[in-house]
Amino acid sequence: MVQNYSTxxxxxxxxxxxxxxxxxxxxxxxxxxxxxxxQGQQVWGVSNIIPWGQLITFYxxxxxxxxxxIIISSLSYVFKREIYEPIGRMAVFMGILLMVGAMLFVMxxxxxxxxxxxxxxxxxxxNMTSLFAINSxxxxxxxxxxxxxxxxxxxxxxxxxSIVGTVDVFWAVAVHMGTGAIFxxxxxxxxxxxxxxxxxxxxxxxxxxxxxxxxxxxxxxKLTRRAFQDELIFSLGRLLAxxxxxxxxxxxxxxxxxxxxxxxxxTVYLFTGDYWWIFWIFQIGMGIALPLILLTHPRTKKTLRxxxxxxxxxxxxxxxxxxxxxxxxxxxxxxxxPGRVEGPWGEPGIxxxxxxxxxxxxxxxxxxxxxxxxxxxxxxxxxxxxGETPSASPGTVGGAGP
Amino acid sequence: xSRWGMVIDLDKCVGCQAxxxxxxxxxxxxxxxxxxxxxxxxxxxxxxxxxTNGKYPNxxxxxxPMPCMQCDHPPCVTVCPAKATFKREDGIIxxxxxxxxxxxxxxxxxxxxxxxxNFKAQEAKAYHHQDEPPDRKSWAPWPFPVRTQxxxxxxxxxxxxxxxxxxxxxxIGTEVVPACVEACPSQARVFGDLDDPQSxxxxxxxxxxxxxxxxxxATKPKVFYLSR
Numbered sequence: 001m002v003q004n005y006s007t008x009x010x011x012x013x014x015x016x017x018x019x020x021x022x023x024x025x026x027x028x029x030x031x032x033x034x035x036x037x038x039q040g041q042q043v044w045g046v047s048n049i050i051p052w053g054q055l056i057t058f059y060x061x062x063x064x065x066x067x068x069x070i071i072i073s074s075l076s077y078v079f080k081r082e083i084y085e086p087i088g089r090m091a092v093f094m095g096i097l098l099m100v101g102a103m104l105f106v107m108x109x110x111x112x113x114x115x116x117x118x119x120x121x122x123x124x125x126x127n128m129t130s131l132f133a134i135n136s137x138x139x140x141x142x143x144x145x146x147x148x149x150x151x152x153x154x155x156x157x158x159x160x161x162s163i164v165g166t167v168d169v170f171w172a173v174a175v176h177m178g179t180g181a182i183f184x185x186x187x188x189x190x191x192x193x194x195x196x197x198x199x200x201x202x203x204x205x206x207x208x209x210x211x212x213x214x215x216x217x218x219x220x221x222k223l224t225r226r227a228f229q230d231e232l233i234f235s236l237g238r239l240l241a242x243x244x245x246x247x248x249x250x251x252x253x254x255x256x257x258x259x260x261x262x263x264x265x266x267t268v269y270l271f272t273g274d275y276w277w278i279f280w281i282f283q284i285g286m287g288i289a290l291p292l293i294l295l296t297h298p299r300t301k302k303t304l305r306x307x308x309x310x311x312x313x314x315x316x317x318x319x320x321x322x323x324x325x326x327x328x329x330x331x332x333x334x335x336x337x338p339g340r341v342e343g344p345w346g347e348p349g350i351x352x353x354x355x356x357x358x359x360x361x362x363x364x365x366x367x368x369x370x371x372x373x374x375x376x377x378x379x380x381x382x383x384x385x386x387g388e389t390p391s392a393s394p395g396t397v398g399g400a401g402p
Numbered sequence: 403x404s405r406w407g408m409v410i411d412l413d414k415c416v417g418c419q420a421x422x423x424x425x426x427x428x429x430x431x432x433x434x435x436x437x438x439x440x441x442x443x444x445x446x447x448x449x450x451x452x453x454t455n456g457k458y459p460n461x462x463x464x465x466x467p468m469p470c471m472q473c474d475h476p477p478c479v480t481v482c483p484a485k486a487t488f489k490r491e492d493g494i495i496x497x498x499x500x501x502x503x504x505x506x507x508x509x510x511x512x513x514x515x516x517x518x519x520n521f522k523a524q525e526a527k528a529y530h531h532q533d534e535p536p537d538r539k540s541w542a543p544w545p546f547p548v549r550t551q552x553x554x555x556x557x558x559x560x561x562x563x564x565x566x567x568x569x570x571x572x573x574i575g576t577e578v579v580p581a582c583v584e585a586c587p588s589q590a591r592v593f594g595d596l597d598d599p600q601s602x603x604x605x606x607x608x609x610x611x612x613x614x615x616x617x618x619x620a621t622k623p624k625v626f627y628l629s630r
Contacts, residue, residue: 040522040551047442048518051506111504111519111552118484118503125485125501132483132507188477188513188619330510336615337466339455345515346451349442 003085004384008224010377022370029363032356033108041111044357049349050330054361055109060179061208061322062102062368064201067176068209069095070146070168072236077153077165083232086383087217089153093381094216094372095172096146101368103139108360131182138175145171154380176205183325190258190266191329200250206243207287208318210236211311218308220376226385230304237307240314241295248288251321266332273348275328282320286313327351404574405493406559407596407624408583409606410467414590417465422448424585425469428560430549432524445518447557448582464630467591469582470495470516470557471615471623478508478517487554493596493624494559502553509554513616514623516556523551559593575601596624 008015036043046053073091076084107113118125119136126133145168152161177198183189184197194200214236221228258267270279291310293300300306331349333341340346375381425431425448434444448469455462476495478487486501487508497517509517549555560580567578575594583591594601603626612626 040520042438042443042521046506046519046521048444048446048509048515049442051509051519109505111506111554112502112550113504115484115501115503118501126483127479127485129480130483130507131481132505136483182507186477186481186511188511188616192510334513334515334616336451336468336514337453337464339453339464342452342454342463344439344442345449352441 003082005089005380005382006384007378007380008376008382014223015373015377018373019370022366022373025363025366025370028359029367032360032363035356036108036360037113043354045352045354046357047349047351049333050327050351052109052326052330053351054353054357055105057319057322057326058361058364059102059105059109060182060201060326061319062098062105063176063179064205064318064322065209065212066095066098066102067172067202067205068207069098069213070172070209071206072210072213074165074169077149077158078162078169080162083229083235086221086228086232087213089150089381090217090220091213092146092150092153093375093379094213096143096150097368097371097375099139099143099146100371101364103143104364104367105361108364131178131185135175135178135182138171138178142168142171142175173202176202183329188334189329189332190263191270191325191332194254194257196250196254196257200247200254203243203247203250204287204318204321207240207247207314210240210243211291211314211318214240214307214311215315216372218304220382224376224382224385226382228383233304233307234302237295237301237310240311241292241301244288244292244295244314248292251283251288265335266329269332269348270324270328273328273332274350275324275331278320278324278328282317283324285317287317287321291317403491403597404595405597405624406472406564406574407493407594407603407626408469408472408559408580409592409603409612409626409628411590411592411606411610411628412464412466412630413628414588415465415467415586416588416590417450417452418587419450420585420587421467421469421582421591422446422450424581425557428581429558432549438521443519443521445520445555447516447518447555449515466615466627467582468514468516468615469625470559471514471621471625472557472559474622474624475620477511477513477619477621481507481511483507487556490561492561492564494561494564495556496558496561497554497556499550499553499555504552504554506554513619513621517554518556519554520549520551524549575603 044053069091073088073095075081076088107116110116119133122128128134145164149161149164149168152164180198180201183192184194186192214233217228218233255267258264290313294306294310295301331351333346333348426433429447431445431447438444448467451466451468453464453466472493472495474493476489479489479495483505484501484503487495487497489495506519509519563578563580564574567574572578579593583593592602592606594603596603598604606628607626610628612628614623614626
């Protein structure tokens with residue numbers, strides 16, 4: 001069966017309202033960025049103790065979602081599983097948009113964003129032992145590869161697309177493991193320091209990416225009244241369940257390594273300190289336990305609602321997993337000297353949720369949603385509706401739907 | 403080439419924090435507001451921590467002055483993506499404002515909390531040493547009469563003093579020392595060349611048992627402490 005794709009008409013009232021509302025978020029983004037840029041990062045929750053806050057959390061989260069989406073897209077374009085074809089284009093498109101979002105997040109987190117070009121002056125003005133500099137190679141290559149991949153898919157060059165797709169999947173693995181290494185190689189922060197961190201990042205990326213694709217597929221297909229086989233979602237659900245089990249093993253190994261030997265202070269802080277709820281409720285509860293129950297329970301795993309709930313829970317839970325790394329990882333005071341450090345230098349840092357930082361983060365999330373919604377209108381991302389005639393050439397960009 | 407190092411004798415240190423004040427004065431480090439201190443956004447080049455061991459009545463509190471440790475294997479230099487922080491030939495780790503992009507990776511990687519971020523544009527103050535105007539030709543933005551918002555900064559071992567002293571042919575370690583060493587009323591701090599067998603630093607280290615902070619991380623700090 002040949003899968004046809006089409007754009008959406010974009011003439012309904014709901015769609016227009018959605019685009020306008022999301023467009024307002026662009027203005028919010030510009031405003032909240034300018035406030036932080038002109039007044040300094042004092043308007044955020046970051047401090048000298050917790051230098052990385054919400055934006056870095058969102059940045060690693062979005063890179064994970066992007067890598068996960070690209071790896072899922074390989075099911076249809078590399079492994080040629082026909083059942084996944086309806087979501088193939090969407091997965092690649094989401095991969096690009098999420099990566100663009102991640103780059104926005106990391107860019108606005110810089111103290112001097114206008115100097116970011118220094119990162120790309122390889123070997124000349126930048127320091128190639130820094131994971132940020134190495135990752136900048138990965139990230140630029142990744143975005144380029146994804147664009148070529150999507151273009152080949154639109155052109156209908158399946159053989160080339162599968163080759164580029166294979167390269168892109170390995171590249172996505174490298175991208176996200178490199179992001180994990182940003183944290184995993186930092187030897188003075190106990191919660192960060194772990195050789196398993198890159199692999200844990202990759203597994204978490206797969207769970208969150210798969211879940212986001214389940215959610216987006218169900219929501220867009222329902223809203224645009226497109227038929228889809230429930231089996232597509234169920235099979236993704238089964239895949240999700242097995243990756244969550246791997247993630248559970250990874251998290252368990254990582255935390256056990258840190259807990260077993262007596263230098264466990266930081267991990268005990270993570271489990272019982274100020275941020276215990278991020279770890280236990282979000283990372284473990286919503287990221288692992290709840291979806292695992294929903295996806296293995298004989299009654300819920302066979303219902304669309306059960307799988308979608310599990311996916312939603314993972315999408316929130318993996319965000320908690322990122323937050324449980326970034327914030328408590330630096331909040332725990334470093335043991336400068338044996339004994340109890342008195343006063344502020346011995347107290348864990350506190351990360352307040354501040355309006356400007358939250359607005360900035362959320363507005364970038366909505367910008368990504370806006371780009372996605374516009375993409376559905378102008379690119380042939382979604383499968384054609386039953387009985388709908390596909391547009392003349394399979395690659396028409398900007399064609400006004402039927 | 404010399405390798406500058408510092409020895410802090412904890413037995414002599416009285417905990418007056420004159421070093422902290424002298425550092426703030428010499429390098430124009432801004433005094434944070436009470437809100438900034440509370441939210442941990444005050445800039446410190448040199449900080450003082452108090453460490454308690456034991457329980458009342460057998461309790462002992464030690465005062466540890468902590469400048470930047472100027473590590474021989476500095477993690478901050480490894481992680482800096484923009485070559486903004488680098489090791490000079492004499493072993494001093496400096497931060498170059500014009501290159502710093504403000505990613506704060508060095509703050510995450512520093513095991514000693516020696517780095518501070520400029521969370522706002524600091525008030526421009528005239529350099530207080532009016533008799534010795536900063537030599538912009540050779541020091542670029544140092545010492546810091548004006549600082550930039552959005553970059554990371556740290557202790558420099560007062561290298562502007564060292565550089566000027568070397569140019570004028572004065573003896574580093576006795577005639578010319580960093581501001582914190584100069585201000586210490588109990589002479590608990592000694593500064594000098596770690597590679598010179600005649601320097602007071604090397605002789606002190608040979609005479610007493612010394613330690614460095616967080617030696618298990620193998621960063622090889624050039625700030626040594628003589629225990630009490």
